[in-house]
Amino acid sequence: MDVQSRDVAPRPAPRSSVGRTVDVEQAEAALVEHYPRLVRLAYLVLPPTLRRGRRVLTAHALVQRALPRRRASAPVIPAQSAGRDGDPGYAYVRLQVVRAALEAGAPTRLLAWPKRAQLPPLLPQVWGLRLFPRSGGADELALDQRLADLSGPARAACALRGLERLPDGDVREVLTGSGVHGADVTAALREAAEVPAAQYPLLGSPEFDPCALQARPTDLMRRRQHGRAVLAAVAALAVCGALVALPGDGWGPDGAAAPAYARNPAAEAALDPGRLVKISPAAWKTSPRTDFSVWPARGPLTGDAALLRRALAVWARPGGTVQVSSTPDTPSGGPAGPPQLLYAGEVDNARVVIFYDGLRIARYAEPKDGAAGAALDFARADGASGADAGALVLGRADGNVRYLTAPWVTKAGERDLTKPGAGVMDLTLTDGITSPLASPAARAGVCTTWNVLLLTDAQGTHLYSDLAELVPARLTAGRPAAPREATGAQALRTWAPFACSLADARGQGVRTVNAWAYTRQPLPDASGSASWVCTRAETWRGDGSRVLAQFHTPGGIFGAAVAKAGDVPACGPRDPHVLAGVLWKSKGDHWYLLAAGDRQTASIRATGGVRGSGRGHLLTAPAKQGAQAGLEGRLENGRTISGLR
Template sequence: MQSQDVAKRPAPGTAADRVVDVEQAEAALVEHYPRLVRLAYLVLPPGLGRGRRVLTAHALVQRALPRGRASAPVIPAQSTGRDGDPGYAYVRLQVVRTALEAGLPLRRRAWPKRAQLPPLLPQVWGLRLFPRSGGADELALDQLLSTLPGPARAAYVLRGLEKLPDGDVRKVLTGAGVEPDDVDEALREAETIPAARYPLLDSPEFDPCSLQARPTDLMRRRQHGKAALAAAVALGVCGALVALPGDGWAPDGAAAPPYAKNPAAEAALDPGRLLKVSPVAWKTSARTDFSVWPARGALVRDEALLRRALAVLARPGATVRVSATPDTPAGGPSGPPQLLYAGDVDNARVVILYDGLRIARYAEPKGGTAGAALDFARVDGASGAESGAIVLGRADGNVRYLTAPWVTEAGERDLTKPGAGMMGLTITDGITSPLSSPATRTGTCTTWNVLQLTDASGSHLLTDLGELVPARLTAGRPSSPKSAAGAEALKTWAPFACSLADTRGQGVRTVNVWSYTRQSLPDATGSAEWVCTRAETWRGDGTRVLAQFRTPGGLFGAAVAKAGDVPSCGPRDPHVLAGVLWKSEAGTWYLLAAGDKGTRSVRATGGVTGSADGNLLAVRARQGAKADLKGTLKDGRPVGGLH
C-alpha cells in the first residue's frame, strides 16, 4: 500500500545523478508535453472525475519544471527522442510524484499538499472538458486501474506507456517517494492487469490533449446564479430594514417557493411512465422507425436501474462519461422517453432510450455505478434501413447490435472482398452475435467488416463508425442511390472501403459511393477508375466529399481531393470534377482530370495549362506542379474542381 507521506525530492549526492537546468527541463516538457499529460492523467485517481483529472494533469505537468538547477537520476526513457534525456527523466519523475500526492487523502492535522488541491490554472468556466470516449475495452481498463492503489497504477502505466523495465520503474517510484516495501507490492499488484492491455494506454480515451467540450449543468448553474442574486438582494433589503426606525422586520411576506415543480420533468424521471411499445405494433404500423421498436431485454422491469438511467439522462454527474455525436443536444427529454432495451451486455447493464430526436445509451458496470457512461446519437428522421440497428456494446474489438424487429437475417461481410460472401450471425431477442468492428482499429487498413441486414424490402449494409447508430452504405448516382448489398455495388465499394475511416466520429448518417467515370491512361496501360464518396450527417451540415482515383491492378483507391459542406456529388448537385498528378511507367508526369458524364469541357490553369472537350483531360506536367481545374457542364453551368 502507498504510505501516507511522500518523501521530498531526492537531493543530488551520487555520481549517477545528472544536473538538469530549467532550460533543459523546459525543452523536454514542451517536446513531450502530450505524453507527460497522458502519464499524469493515467496515474491520477479516477475518482477525481474525468473533467478534474484533465485539468489537474495539465496543471501538474506545467508545474514540473525545477526552480533552478536540479539533479535527476539516470532513468532511460526507452523511446526515440527521450532515451537518456535527463530533462525528460526529471520532468517525468516530478509528474509521477505529484500525481501520487494528488491521490493521498487529506488529513486534519497536516497542511494539504499543493497537488491535493484543485488546480488554480488551467481553469475553464461554464464548460466540461473530457477526452473522447473509447470503447468497452478502454472502459474496462479504466475500471481495472481504478481498483489499484496509486503506486501500482503508476507502475502499470510506466511499464505500458513508457516501456520501462521493472528496474527503472522501481527507480521512478522510489524517486517519487514511495517506500521500498510499497514499491515491491506495487509491482506485484500491477501484474493483476494483463500486459496485453498496454496498447490501450495510447487510446484517445486517455488523451487529455484531445478534448470534447460540453456545457456544465445549465439548470443548476442558472439556479445558483439566481440564488446568489437573491441572496445579495436579500442582504441589501435586510440591511435597509435594520436601519429603519421601529420594529424593522415586517410580518410574513408573499414569498414564492424557491423551486416550482415541473410536471413534465417529473414524468420524464418516473420509470413507471416510460413508453413501452407492443411487440407486434410494427407489424400493423405504416412506420418503420424507432418509434415502433418494442422494449426488449431481461431488465425492462428493473425500476431501480431504469430510475438511475433516467436520472443520469436528465442530470449526469461529474463522474459520468458523456459523449454525443456532433450537434446532438444533451440533457433530459421533455417527457417520458420510449424504452428500447434494458439488459446485461458483456460486463455492463445497458439501458437504451429514444425520445423522438435522439437515442441515449446508459451503461454501468455490473458491480456498481462507478464508471457509468451516457452516449447520445441524433436520429431524427431515421426510417427503414437507417433505423435497422443500434450498437449495444463493444468489447475486444467486436461489436454487438440490437436490431429492428422486422430484421429477418443478419450477417457479417468484409467490404474489401466482395466475392468472399456473408458470414451469418445469430439473432437472439433482437441481439446479434459479436462481429468484428473497424471503429477503433488503428494501423494499416486491409479489411473493413460491415453488418448486412435483411428484411422484407431487401438487404442493406451498415458500418460501425464509432457511434451509437451505424451508418448506412449505398452506391450509385447521387440522385438515385441503391443499397450497397448488391453484387455490382460491392465491387464498387471494395477498393474504397478503407476511406470510411475518414468519417469516424462525425455523426454520419449515410455514405454513398459513385463510380462516375473511367479514363484511359496516356501510357496505354489500361484505364483508371474515378470515384467519389459522399458522407451525409444527421445534422445536415458537415458533409464530407472525397474524390478517389484507382489505377489498373491497384487493390485500393487513392484519395486525390476532399471537400466539406459542398453540394458536389450529392442529390442537389450530382456533378464532380477532380484531378491528380500521375507518373507513367515511362517516368513521365501527367495531370489527369475527370468530371462526370454531364461535363462538356475541362480546363487546367496555373502550374499546368491545358484544356479538352468532354469530361476527361490528360496533359504533361512537372512533378509537384499545382493547377486549378474548371469545367463546364452540358447545360452551360460552371463546375469547380475539388481540392
C-alpha cells in the same frame, strides 16, 4: 494504399513538406497510421536521464500532442504517395515530435516557466504498474549506452538517419526546424557520426519499442499505505456528504447522477421509470410506421426500476464522473417527456439501457459491479425510417460490436467490404441482438479490412458500417439522384478499393455514405485505365456533408482520396456533378495531370502550374512533379463547375 513503385513519388526534402499547408485531418491520419514509428522516434530522442517507464509515457504524450491546432487548405491537386513517403502530414508530425522531444531534454532555467514538453505528461497515466520496453541483447544494450552519451540533437540525428533513413541534408533541415541552431546542428551531425551505421538496424528492435511493453508492479507496501489513507479520506467525505444531502421524499438513489437541488414536477414526470413508454412486441406488425417509435422494449432488465431510475437520472443530471459523448450538434439535455424504452439488459460486462425520445437515441451503460464509471452517449435519429432505423449499437468490447436490430429484421450477416468476392458470415439473432462482429470503429494503423453488417428484412438486404456512433451508417452505391443498396455485386466491387476511406467519416454523425463510380480514364503510356469514384457522407443534422473524390489505378488494392470537400452540394442529389484531378507518374517515369468529370461534363481546363484543356469529361496533360493546378469544367448545359479541392 498499395501502389506499384512507378506510381510512388520520391521522398521530398523536409523543407517541401514543412512548407506546405497541412490540415488537422491530414496530420491526424499520418499520426494514426505511423503512431508506433513516431513514438519510437520520440523515445530515442528523449534524454536517458528519465527512467524507462517515464520515457515510455512521455513519448506517447509527445506524439499525441503533435497535431496542429488549426485547419488549413490542402494543395489544389496533391501528388499520389504511398506510406509516409511524400506525405506532408507525416513530415509535419515528425517535426513536432522531434522538436518536443528535444525541448523535453533541455535544462530548465531559473525564473523561467518550463516548456510544456518539460512537464510530466498528464496523459497517458498508468496506476499501479511500471511499463518499460522489452530488454534486448548485448548489442542493443551497447547501442543504448552509446546513445545515452550523446547530446539530444545528436540522438535525434541518429534516429533520423537510422530509423527514418534520411540523408544528412534532410536531417539538417529537420534539426533546424526543431529549433537547433546552425553551429549546434553541425556539431550534432559530427557527434552522431560516432555511432556506426551498422548499428542503425538495431533501432528497430524491441529494446527501443515503447508500444510493446512489459508490466511490473510498483512498490506494493507504499501503495498499501497510501491506499489506506485514501480510503480513510473517502470515508470521511462520504459521512459528511450523507449528513449534508440526506434524501427526502423521492424515488430512490440516482447512481452516478449529480444532486438535484430544485424540484420540477414536469421534469420529475419525465424521469419517472413508471411512466416510460414501452411498445408491445407486435405493434410494428400493424403500424404504418417503420421507425424507432414502433420498436418494442427488449432485454431482461426492462422491469428493473432501480436501473431505469439511475439511467434516467444520469440522463438529466450527469455527474462529474460520467463519460458523456454525443455526435455533432446533438443536444445532450434531459428528455422533455417520458422517453421510449428500447432495451435494458446486460451486454458483456455492463448493464445497458437505451432510450428514444423522438429526436435522439440515448444509451446509458454502467459496470455490472456498480454505477462508478457510468457512460452516457447520444446520437440524433430524427426522421429515421425503414432501413435507416435498422440497427443500433448495443455495446463494444475487445474490438467487437453487438447490434440491437429492428423487430422486422429477419437475418443478419457480416462481410469484409474490401473483398467483394468473399462470402457472408451469418450472425445469430437472439431477441434482435446480433452475435459479436469485428468493428473497424476504433481500429488504428494500416487498414487492410473493413467489416460491415448486412441486415435482411421484407424490403431486401441493407449494408451498414460502424463509424464509432450509436447509429451505424447505411452504405449505398450509384448515381446521387437514385442511389441503391450497396449489396449487389457491382456495388460491392465499387466500394472495395475505397472501403478504408470510411475512416474519414468516423464520429461525424453520418447517416448514409454513397459511392458513385462516375467514370473510367485511360492512362498514358499504355498503363491501363483508372477508375474515379466519388463518396459522399450525409449527416443526420442535414449539413456537414463530406465529399471525397477517389482514384484507383490498375494493380493497386486500395484507392486514394485525391480531393476532399465539406458542406458542398457536389456529388449529391442537388448537384449530381463532380470534377477532380491528380498528378500521376506513368510506367515511363513521366508525370501527368489526370482530371475527370462526370459524363455531363463538356470540357475541362487546367490552370496554374499545369496548362491544358480538352473537350469531353476527361483531361490528360503533361506535368512536372509537385506541380499545383486548378481545374475548371463546363457542363453540357453551359454551367461552370470547379474541381474539388
